[in-house]
Amino acid sequence: MAIKLKGTGRALPDRVVTNEELVALVDTSDEWIRERTGIGSRHVSTGETVADLAVAAAKKALEDAGATGDEVELILVASCSSEMALPCVACQVQSAIGAHKAVAFDLNAACSGFLFAMHTADAYMASGIYHNALVIGAEVLSKIVNWEDRGTCILFGDGAGAAYFAKDPESQTPLPYVQRSDGTKGQVLACGQHAHKNAFYEGEDNLQYVTMDGREVFRFATRQVPEAILELLGKTALEPDDIDCYVLHQANRRIIESIAKRLQVDIAKFPSNVERVGNTSSASIPILLDELRKEGRIKPGMKVVLSGFGAGLTYGACLLELS
Numbered sequence: 001m002a003i004k005l006k007g008t009g010r011a012l013p014d015r016v017v018t019n020e021e022l023v024a025l026v027d028t029s030d031e032w033i034r035e036r037t038g039i040g041s042r043h044v045s046t047g048e049t050v051a052d053l054a055v056a057a058a059k060k061a062l063e064d065a066g067a068t069g070d071e072v073e074l075i076l077v078a079s080c081s082s083e084m085a086l087p088c089v090a091c092q093v094q095s096a097i098g099a100h101k102a103v104a105f106d107l108n109a110a111c112s113g114f115l116f117a118m119h120t121a122d123a124y125m126a127s128g129i130y131h132n133a134l135v136i137g138a139e140v141l142s143k144i145v146n147w148e149d150r151g152t153c154i155l156f157g158d159g160a161g162a163a164y165f166a167k168d169p170e171s172q173t174p175l176p177y178v179q180r181s182d183g184t185k186g187q188v189l190a191c192g193q194h195a196h197k198n199a200f201y202e203g204e205d206n207l208q209y210v211t212m213d214g215r216e217v218f219r220f221a222t223r224q225v226p227e228a229i230l231e232l233l234g235k236t237a238l239e240p241d242d243i244d245c246y247v248l249h250q251a252n253r254r255i256i257e258s259i260a261k262r263l264q265v266d267i268a269k270f271p272s273n274v275e276r277v278g279n280t281s282s283a284s285i286p287i288l289l290d291e292l293r294k295e296g297r298i299k300p301g302m303k304v305v306l307s308g309f310g311a312g313l314t315y316g317a318c319l320l321e322l323s
């Protein structure tokens, strides 16, 4: 494989919001949220921006890899919630870590964003264009969520995760990947933040929040993700049980359980932090990846499947062999 995972890092806002605190905002209960989602609490920004969290996670990933900013050749940030339209978050990270020779840009594929960014980095490295990449997922979803909508505000959290990859000089082979988008289902999970406002527009400033057809997203994830993982494994000689660990987008415990069941793999191979972190969209996979590496639950020699799914609709899976 063309790329090796060298280091990971994560950053979460200090403020933890429990389900009990949400009961004061919307008609819900700790019991309902835990039963339907597996979520008990989430980290919520009290001022930290997407760039603040991305920079903090990036610094930790570089430190973990024993690398410095001036070595970095490519910075990709996956995010759908940056406060700044310009400059992109990746350029803000570049400046903060002193990665003066890096090329930096953002990419938005919602909850599949980290995976799609990783695939992009992998393709650049396999083709020899860049020799390393810092890939980050960072979100402050708390500001695009309607805190009066019990169907969505209970799900999401803020945070960032980062991974530093280096090219394997002996390999040109890209990672096995499955990557898909279905734009016809865009309205199932949407957010129109700056829908229409210019000097000639006379309507209202229609700032919008996240809207979601939860059941439809649930059906999509539980159908498409196992199929994508089986298609991925079909590109290799591996069976679902040969995989040591499945690092899935942390949207909902029931979705993860359903995917494990469809694949007929022990749920113990599907670690989850959704109880403490909630759904952090593009940040969820790298945050969990970092937790698992730091806890020694994933180690060199292991085969790890990463899989993301979300708005777009977008979804995908890839196989990472740790060395």
Ligand code: UT7
Binding pocket: 027, 028, 029, 032, 033, 036, 037, 111, 150, 151, 154, 212, 213, 214, 215, 216, 217, 218, 251, 252, 279, 281, 309, 310, 311
């Ligand atoms: O990254 C991808 C992001 N999106 C997702 O992961 C969403 C995937 N979908 C889901 O996780 C689930 O669909 C939800 C957790 C969002 C909802 O669970 P559900 O089992 O599909 O519930 P539902 O939407 O079918 O609603 C069942 C009932 C409704 O009441 P009625 O109509 O039966 O009286 C809802 O109004 O639960 C009600 N409800 C709530 N009750 C208490 C909806 N949200 C809440 C709430 N607290 N927070």
